[in-house]
Amino acid sequence: MSITAREIRLASRPVGEPRPENFELAEIQLPELESGQILVRNQRLSVDPYMRGRMNDVKSYVPPYQVGKAMDGDAVGEVVQSTVADFAEGDTVVHGLGWREYAVVDAKDARKVDPAAAPLSSYLGVLGMPGMTAYIGIVRIAEVKADDVVFVSGAAGAVGSAAGQIARLRGASKVIGSAGSAEKVRYLKEELGFDEAFNYKDGPIGEQLAKAAPDGIDAYFDNVGGDHLEAAIDNFNNYGRIAMCGSISRYNATEPPPGPRNLGKIVGWRLRVQGFLVFDHDDLMPDFTREVGGWVRSGEVKYTETIVEGFENTPQAFMDMLAGANTGKMVVKL
Secondary structure (H helix, E strand, C coil): CCCEEEEEEECCCCCCCCCHHHEEEEEEECCCCCCCEEEEEEEEEECCCHHHHHCCCCCCCCCCCCECCECCCCEEEEEEEECCCCCCCCCEEEECCCCECEEEEEHHHCEEECCCCCCHHHHHCCCCHHHHHHHHHHHHHCCCCCCCEEEECCCCEHHHHHHHHHHHHCCCCEEEEEECCHHHHHHHHHHCCCCEEEEHHHCCHHHHHHHHCCCCEEEEEECCCHHHHHHHHHCEEEEEEEEECCCHHHCCCCCCCCCCCCCCHHHHCCCEEEECCHHHCHHHHHHHHHHHHHHHHHCCCCCCEEEEECHHHHHHHHHHHHCCCCCEEEEEEC
């Protein structure tokens, strides 16, 4: 069966903030399936902060996008052709070849999900990579325990919103979040159950955090870096733990931003700082599925999504996400 489909390519590498001219919408003829492959009609696409780093031609933990080639990222869709017994036409799968209308996927790189159990987009958010990232950071890296005071930066995003709720459900005595608008602060406190939240644009972050946590913090889930990391270090109790997930504050920087000026306190406060990547912790997937999946079903973990309609609007959704226009997970609906 011959299928013509569209894909979004990297047209040029951005300097600073990505712009529409950095993307190209192209039409291709799909190849015939080889043994071990499935053809998926994508239904929801994920746009995530880490993709910005892949637009640069620098060494990182994943290869950079190539100019003139299709970009990729997580997607969920329907199997329309299959060469393997484990996947049938009509199955719903999550895979890593987004930014396309149709994807030819090696079956070993696809995972079946149940569209009747949860909305499709949730498998790209709270029940997908962002939720798993939050779970790993809180449970394994920051080792949040009963009575900890936990601070989460970028708390209204897909990862941060899950991290704060997981920390609360794991027994934290207080969960504090930062966000970029009064509406997002309200969302964190009134809908997600954060004990305290503040708008980082309202004043010095360190002062706002000190007011929210007068007795200090014990764990910090870092999505932002920069001034948020500096503020967290200033407000730590002894033997605190930092889970370094991301640093979105510098993703579009054209010059190296100044680092936190108080790193010496890591020694004095005996802090532990650890970066992590979600795919290094696959062994936690059963625990994540059981624990967070159960909380989602019971309503104890809530989530919000920002849905953008139309495949051709994927680049704009990505740029808007980097600018903080989303609450919760940003998803493109095809």
